[in-house]
Amino acid sequence: MTERLGSSGQLQAVTDRRQARLLTDPRSAAFIHPFLGRERSTAEAAREAGCALTTMAYRIRVLHQAGLLRIVRTHHRPGRPISYYRSTQDAYRVPLAATDFADQRDQTHRIGAPIYRRITDAYSAALASSGSGIRLITRDDHGGIYSTDLPPHRTPDHHPLMFEDRTIELTVEQAERLCAQLDRLIDELPDRDDRTGKTRHSYAVMVAAVPLKG
Numbered sequence: 001m002t003e004r005l006g007s008s009g010q011l012q013a014v015t016d017r018r019q020a021r022l023l024t025d026p027r028s029a030a031f032i033h034p035f036l037g038r039e040r041s042t043a044e045a046a047r048e049a050g051c052a053l054t055t056m057a058y059r060i061r062v063l064h065q066a067g068l069l070r071i072v073r074t075h076h077r078p079g080r081p082i083s084y085y086r087s088t089q090d091a092y093r094v095p096l097a098a099t100d101f102a103d104q105r106d107q108t109h110r111i112g113a114p115i116y117r118r119i120t121d122a123y124s125a126a127l128a129s130s131g132s133g134i135r136l137i138t139r140d141d142h143g144g145i146y147s148t149d150l151p152p153h154r155t156p157d158h159h160p161l162m163f164e165d166r167t168i169e170l171t172v173e174q175a176e177r178l179c180a181q182l183d184r185l186i187d188e189l190p191d192r193d194d195r196t197g198k199t200r201h202s203y204a205v206m207v208a209a210v211p212l213k214g
Contacts, residue, residue: 012089020098026114031059037090039072041082119204123163126155144168179209
């Protein structure tokens with residue numbers, strides 16, 4: 001996906017190893033996401049991250065002590081005031097040398113494993129609820145090998161579902177077009193300015209188009 005930086009554009013190269021660990025460790029990295037380039041209270045960030053209020057409060061203390069969060073304002077009210085936090089920079093570039101990863105392969109495996117596990121756990125739960133116990137291996141209309149679990153098109157609570165992968169033969173130009181179309185589609189769909197009032201749900205979307213060495 002194309003690298004992006006908001007219009008406010010504060011980019012920091014991270015050299016502090018503690019900061020690098022907090023930004024790249026899969027167990028902690030997601031907790032700064034609600035604060036990137038915008039302010040959030042503890043309660044707002046907890047709702048966005050889908051975690052308990054006490055968990056987010058602890059993570060905020062850790063990120064604040066590490067110099068990754070700052071307090072931008074405090075709302076005074078009867079009882080305890082509400083503090084609003086924001087990332088100290090709008091974007092962070094973390095060099096491999098500042099992390100605990102051995103190399104790019106180690107980095108990809110350690111960061112990617114929990115992401116892939118989260119997706120496959122959700123998918124397998126939907127598959128189990130559908131009662132499907134079939135694995136189909138065939139060729140598609142273009143002669144490529146195609147394998148699938150024949151998943152349902154919708155979950156029991158009526159959410160659309162798609163889970164598939166395949167290896168296809170493409171020219172470089174076709175692959176470039178595929179990547180551009182997928183990138184554009186994913187960029188366009190989460191329209192933050194949608195005024196329909198319809199309820200939004202979280203969907204895990206993982207897209208890859210990677211050349212395979214023959």
